[in-house]
Amino acid sequence: MRDSVRVVVLARPVLTVTADTAICRGTGAWISAAGARSYRWRSSSGEELCASCSEQLVTPETTTTYYVEGTSADGCTRVDSVTVVVGEPPSVTITGDTGICRGGSTALSAGGAQRYQWDPAEGLSCIDCAAPTASPATTTHYTVIGTTEAGCTDSAEVVVSVNDPRPIVVRLDRGVRVLPGSSGTLVARMDESIATDTLMVHLRWNPRMLLVDELRPSSALGARGWTSREVQRRADALDVELTRSGADVIGGALFEVIARAFIGDSLAGEIAMGVTVPPTACAFVTSGDGQVLVDSICGMSFRLIELAEESLRLERPRPSPAISTLRLEYAVPFEGDVELVLYDASGRVHDLARGLVGAGLHVVDLDVSAIPAGIYHVRLRFDGRTREQRLVIVR
Numbered sequence: 064m065r066d067s068v069r070v071v072v073l074a075r076p077v078l079t080v081t082a083d084t085a086i087c088r089g090t091g092a093w094i095s096a097a098g099a100r101s102y103r104w105r106s107s108s109g110e111e112l113c114a115s116c117s118e119q120l121v122t123p124e125t126t127t128t129y130y131v132e133g134t135s136a137d138g139c140t141r142v143d144s145v146t147v148v149v150g151e152p153p154s155v156t157i158t159g160d161t162g163i164c165r166g167g168s169t170a171l172s173a174g175g176a177q178r179y180q181w182d183p184a185e186g187l188s189c190i191d192c193a194a195p196t197a198s199p200a201t202t203t204h205y206t207v208i209g210t211t212e213a214g215c216t217d218s219a220e221v222v223v224s225v226n227d228p229r230p231i232v233v234r235l236d237r238g239v240r241v242l243p244g245s246s247g248t249l250v251a252r253m254d255e256s257i258a259t260d261t262l263m264v265h266l267r268w269n270p271r272m273l274l275v276d277e278l279r280p281s282s283a284l285g286a287r288g289w290t291s292r293e294v295q296r297r298a299d300a301l302d303v304e305l306t307r308s309g310a311d312v313i314g315g316a317l318f319e320v321i322a323r324a325f326i327g328d329s330l331a332g333e334i335a336m337g338v339t340v341p342p343t344a345c346a347f348v349t350s351g352d353g354q355v356l357v358d359s360i361c362g363m364s365f366r367l368i369e370l371a372e373e374s375l376r377l378e379r380p381r382p383s384p385a386i387s388t389l390r391l392e393y394a395v396p397f398e399g400d401v402e403l404v405l406y407d408a409s410g411r412v413h414d415l416a417r418g419l420v421g422a423g424l425h426v427v428d429l430d431v432s433a434i435p436a437g438i439y440h441v442r443l444r445f446d447g448r449t450r451e452q453r454l455v456i457v458r
Contacts, residue, residue: 073137073138074135075140076100076134076139076140077098078096078097078099079096080095080097080144080145081093081096082145083145084145084146084148085147085148085150085214086147086148086149086150087149087150087151087152087213088124091122092120092147093118093119093121094118094119094121094145095117095119096131096143097117099134099135100135101115101134102115102116102131102132102133103115103131106121106123106128107127107128107130108127112129121147126148126149127147127149128144128147129144129146130144131143131145150211150213150215151211151213152216152217153175153209153211153215153216154217155174155175155176155208155209155217156174156175156219157172157173157205157220157221159171159221161222161223162224162226163197163199163224163225163345164225164227164228164342164343164344164345165225165226165228167198167345168196168198169197169223170194170196171194171195171197171223172194173207173219175209176217177210178191178209179193179207179208179209180208181195182205182206182208183203183205185199186198186200186203197223199223200225201225202224204220204221205220205221205222206218207219207220228345228347229345229346229347230347230349230384231253231254231255231257231346231349232253232255232349233317233351234251234252234254235320235351235353236250236251236353237352238356239322239353239354240355240357240358241324241355241357242324242357243324243325243358245323245324246276246321248319248321248322249320249334249353250281250316250318251264251317251320251338252315252316252317253313253314253315253317254314255314256313257313257314257340257344257346258311260306260310261304261341262304262306262318262340263302263303263304263339264302264303264304264318265302265336265338265339266301266302266336267299267334267335268299268300268332268333269299269448269449270298271325272324272357273322273325273332273334274322275334276323277320278301278303278318278319279291279318279319279321280305280319281317281319284311284313287311288307288309289305290306291303291305292304305317310343320334322353322355325357329448330357331356331357332355332356333352333376334353334355335452336350336351336352336353337350337440349379349384349453349455351379352379352451375446376393376394377391377392377393377441377443378391378452379452380441383454384457385431385455385456386458387430387432388431389454390426390427390428391427391429393427393443394424395422395423397422399446400418400420400445401416401418401443401444401445402416402417402442402444402445403416403441403443403444404441404442405434405440405441405442406439407437407438407439408437413434415427415441431456435456436456436457437455438453439456440453441454
């Protein structure tokens with residue numbers, strides 16, 4: 064008698080699992096399996112997860128492989144796996160100046176990621192770069208989102224403040240008495256404080272009675288590392304650059320002008336001065352000119368004072384900065400022809416007064432509302448001599 068056994072071979076389940084995926088640290092991912100009746104999950108470290116779930120939310124701290132065992136209705140099993148790659152989130156930073164002068168710009172630079180997106184776009188040279196130039200018209204709050212190759216993100220913020228230029232006055236000493244052929248020192252003083260690393264100084268004088276030998280930083284600025292460099296010298300003018308390595312907050316006594324005096328066509332010599340600072344200082348400078356009085360003969364001090372008061376002079380324009388109206392005052396020692404003009408940096412000239420005037424003080428009231436905003440110079444010419452003052456017109 065023959066007997067038999069029938070062996071039935073059951074098929075294993077065909078599992079379909081989530082594809083390998085990438086997340087950022089601190090986030091999670093759903094992993095799932097299909098094609099079986101029940102599922103059992105565990106991690107590569109042996110940690111048991113849900114014993115009956117087809118899908119599972121995982122939040123690994125490091126890259127981890129998860130294994131799922133699927134069991135069919137017949138009890139057959141199959142094992143598959145999915146790997147969750149964990150990327151490090153970036154730490155995005157921003158560097159750059161956060162304060163600019165109106166009309167200026169600053170370079171911003173983001174770091175810590177591979178791709179960047181800036182918002183808002185107003186005032187930026189680019190919005191999808193690491194280092195845009197920011198030139199906002201008003202104070203602006205910028206946000207940059209940085210993204211890694213793994214898609215992890217972080218953000219940083221910066222506020223770029225837009226400031227209006229402040230008026231700063233620098234005055235050079237007046238009434239400094241000097242014997243003919245001797246030298247005197249005139250000190251330039253600033254009425255407020257600014258932060259800068261550069262000052263440009265332009266001096267002009269009457270070469271028939273004055274000679275500026277040197278312009279040097281004050282002792283206070285010299286002790287903090289300021290130095291001077293002659294940029295250009297002529298018989299009647301001198302341009303000097305004062306610099307320091309790194310910005311410094313300056314005010315009070317700034318520099319000294321060493322001038323020699325001679326007997327000339329007057330006993331009072333004017334030193335016209337102009338001072339400029341870089342745009343980063345966010346200031347515009349108006350200057351008060353210097354004056355040297357020559358003591359020529361012992362016992363003549365009364366006459367010297369009288370002549371100094373009646374000598375050719377051009378007072379500082381008022382107000383400065385000017386918006387719509389302006390008053391100019393000038394004095395001449397005797398009757399003669401005058402030329403009073405206003406000119407800008409390009410040399411364009413506006414005639415203010417021209418012709419014969421009597422001795423003494425003269426007043427000119429002007430309407431400057433139609434003149435473009437900018438920095439100008441007022442020049443007075445009389446009897447072969449020149450006086451100048453600086454003027455700022457704003458809108």
